[in-house]
Amino acid sequence: MNYLYTAYSATWIIHLVYVGYLVRRYMRLRKEIGELGK
Amino acid sequence: MKPAFSILAILTAVLLSYGLYQALVVAPTDQLQGDVYRIIYYHVPSAWTAFLLFSINFVASIAYLVSRNPKADVLALVTAEVGVVYCTIVLVTGPLWARPVWGIWWTWDVRLTSTLVLWLIYVSYLFLRRFSSGGQTPVLAAALAIFGALDVPLVYFSIWFFRTQHPQPVVGGGGSIDPRMLHVWLLNWAAFLCFAGLVCWSRYRVEILQRELEEAQALQALLERNPQ
Numbered sequence: 001m002n003y004l005y006t007a008y009s010a011t012w013i014i015h016l017v018y019v020g021y022l023v024r025r026y027m028r029l030r031k032e033i034g035e036l037g038k
Numbered sequence: 039m040k041p042a043f044s045i046l047a048i049l050t051a052v053l054l055s056y057g058l059y060q061a062l063v064v065a066p067t068d069q070l071q072g073d074v075y076r077i078i079y080y081h082v083p084s085a086w087t088a089f090l091l092f093s094i095n096f097v098a099s100i101a102y103l104v105s106r107n108p109k110a111d112v113l114a115l116v117t118a119e120v121g122v123v124y125c126t127i128v129l130v131t132g133p134l135w136a137r138p139v140w141g142i143w144w145t146w147d148v149r150l151t152s153t154l155v156l157w158l159i160y161v162s163y164l165f166l167r168r169f170s171s172g173g174q175t176p177v178l179a180a181a182l183a184i185f186g187a188l189d190v191p192l193v194y195f196s197i198w199f200f201r202t203q204h205p206q207p208v209v210g211g212g213g214s215i216d217p218r219m220l221h222v223w224l225l226n227w228a229a230f231l232c233f234a235g236l237v238c239w240s241r242y243r244v245e246i247l248q249r250e251l252e253e254a255q256a257l258q259a260l261l262e263r264n265p266q
Contacts, residue, residue: 007077007134008058011084011127015233018123022240029247036254 043239050236053229057222065222077135078219083227084127085153087234089190091121092160096187099180108249111176114183116241118163120234125157140203148196149204156193159186 061079068075098114101107132150133143144150163182167175197204215223 001073003134003138004074004076007131008062008080010130010134011080014123014127014130018120019237022237022244026240026244026247029244029251033247033251033254036251036258 043236046232046236046239050229050232053225053232057226057229060222060225065219066216071139074135074138077131079222079226081128081131081135082223083230084124084131086227087230088121088124088128088156089194090231091117091124091234091238092156092187092190095121095160095183096190099183099187102176102180103184111180112242112245112249114180115167115245116238118160118167118183119241120238122157122160122164123237124230124234125153125160128153129157136203145203147202147204148200149193149202152189152193152196156186156189159189 057079061076065076065079067073095114095117098110098117102110102114132153136145137143159182163179163186166179166182170178196202
């Protein structure tokens with residue numbers, strides 16, 4: 001069962017890390033666009 | 039946020055939750071492998087999602103080479119990146135399934151090796167996109183993607199044509215699977231497809247924003263250099 005839960009956890013962690021990367025990149029872009037508009 | 043995006047996000051959350059419940063609680067236990075076989079409900083849908091994304095990348099790359107349409111280039115980049123995410127899941131969950139069932143984490147047979155090569159090709163593609171700044175980068179990347187996509191059918195059909203440690207296909211390959219298992223399998227694939235669609239949509243928007251910002255910065259630099 002440990003292998004099963006590790007595999008499922010790993011899948012979710014990979015998904016969440018990528019989503020986190022996208023959100024951080026989006027926030028940084030919005031900030032840069034805001035600074036450019038000033 | 040567009041209403042369609044919100045609807046897709048809600049649908050994805052529902053499907054992922056229901057798929058997880060079905061995979062861990064409702065699907066019957068395998069007589070030979072026990073509960074560890076349930077890794078199949080994440081491992082195989084991830085592989086199929088990666089194959090689909092790399093196939094879209096292939097079509098978008100050809101479309102870019104033919105038309106030089108920047109939207110095709112963005113689509114190719116996005117599908118390659120999200121495809122690598124799903125291919126990574128395949129390469130992580132595979133050994134975690136192999137260890138208790140085969141007694142080994144990894145073996146250099148055709149299916150596993152070609153999957154690793156596929157991952158390396160698309161990681162190389164992303165490195166090329168990230169670190170090459172020449173104007174020909176999208177063209178070079180599209181050419182690499184076309185060669186990379188040739189590995190997709192090799193990965194898929196390798197277990198049909200070669201003797202491998204990896205099991206033979208139970209869907210579409212003459213094998214059989216309990217209909218209750220197939221239902222959970224397809225449900226999780228639908229959930230992964232929705233999630234991949236959502237992520238591709240977001241990544242596409244981020245890439246468009248990035249390119250707009252770079253254009254605006256270039257214009258600003260030009261105006262500062264030539265104020266009149």
